[in-house]
Amino acid sequence: MDESRVIEVKRDILAGNDRSAEKFRMLRKEEGTFLLDIMGSPGAGKTTFLLALMESLKKLSDAKMGVIEADLESDVDALKIKAAGIPSVELNTKGVCHVEMGMMKQAYAAFGDLKFDYLFLENIGNLVCPADFDTGCHRRIMLLSVPEGWDKVCKYPPMFAVVDALIVTKCDYLPLNEDFDMEALKEHARILNPKLDIFVTSARTGEGMDDVAAWVFEKRKQMLS
Numbered sequence: 168m169d170e171s172r173v174i175e176v177k178r179d180i181l182a183g184n185d186r187s188a189e190k191f192r193m194l195r196k197e198e199g200t201f202l203l204d205i206m207g208s209p210g211a212g213k214t215t216f217l218l219a220l221m222e223s224l225k226k227l228s229d230a231k232m233g234v235i236e237a238d239l240e241s242d243v244d245a246l247k248i249k250a251a252g253i254p255s256v257e258l259n260t261k262g263v264c265h266v267e268m269g270m271m272k273q274a275y276a277a278f279g280d281l282k283f284d285y286l287f288l289e290n291i292g293n294l295v296c297p298a299d300f301d302t303g304c305h306r307r308i309m310l311l312s313v314p315e316g317w318d319k320v321c322k323y324p325p326m327f328a329v330v331d332a333l334i335v336t337k338c339d340y341l342p343l344n345e346d347f348d349m350e351a352l353k354e355h356a357r358i359l360n361p362k363l364d365i366f367v368t369s370a371r372t373g374e375g376m377d378d379v380a381a382w383v384f385e386k387r388k389q390m391l392s
């Protein structure tokens with residue numbers, strides 16, 4: 168098979184996924200459900216961040232929230248979300264390294280009659296593949312934790328280029344990671360994506376979490392207006 172054929176197939180898959188995502192996004196908007204796709208490496212702090220974010224959002228309104236927890240295997244994260252009293256659906260991709268619309272629609276249907284003001288997708292822990300696949304969400308964010316190092320922006324640029332916000336997580340580790348160059352990270356990220364909003368957070372100490380919640384609250388308001 169020559170290379171142009173491979174590229175054509177990939178384009179076909181992505182185009183079909185994009186059409187389905189657009190329809191899904193519109194339907195959720197009509198219901199008033201704001202969807203947020205949360206991406207980042209394994210262990211970047213996605214689940215911990217999400218739990219802290221939902222606590223901060225509760226201070227702004229008594230919104231109904233739900234979570235789709237995508238993982239290659241296991242229900243570990245879905246159980247953590249349920250333990251916090253939030254409805255959660257576990258989406259096991261059985262080895263697939265990203266979430267596609269077919270999976271997203273099935274996961275959403277599994278909530279049955281439940282309706283939400285905010286629905287969060289914790290995407291597969293992966294800094295590469297999920298960037299390519301529209302999951303029908305209204306906004307996408309990515310997490311980069313301080314222990315991973317600032318230079319991931321140079322090594323894995325596509326995700327930085329497609330998201331609406333970059334959340335630097337685990338900033339309580341900054342005193343231990345003297346080589347984490349925050350200014351270089353921001354500069355490189357904004358070259359890739361000039362409209363990027365950037366937050367520096369720690370789910371452990373709560374730093375920056377209310378600012379992210381205010382951003383999410385505002386994005387839902389914009390969607391509804």
Ligand SMILES: Nc1nc2c(ncn2[C@@H]2O[C@H](COP(=O)(O)OP(=O)(O)OP(=O)(O)O)[C@@H](O)[C@H]2O)c(=O)[nH]1
Pocket residue numbers: 207208209210211212213214215216244291292336337338339340368369370371372
């Ligand atoms: N110090 C510190 N540790 C954190 C913070 N957020 C998460 N952690 C820790 O980082 C580890 C991974 O956090 P998770 O929230 O499970 O990360 P994740 O991205 O959901 O991981 P996967 O779902 O496995 O990809 C856990 O031991 C957390 O307690 C933080 O803000 N500060």
Ligand SMILES: [Mg+2]
Pocket residue numbers: 213214215244289
């Ligand atoms: Mg997780």
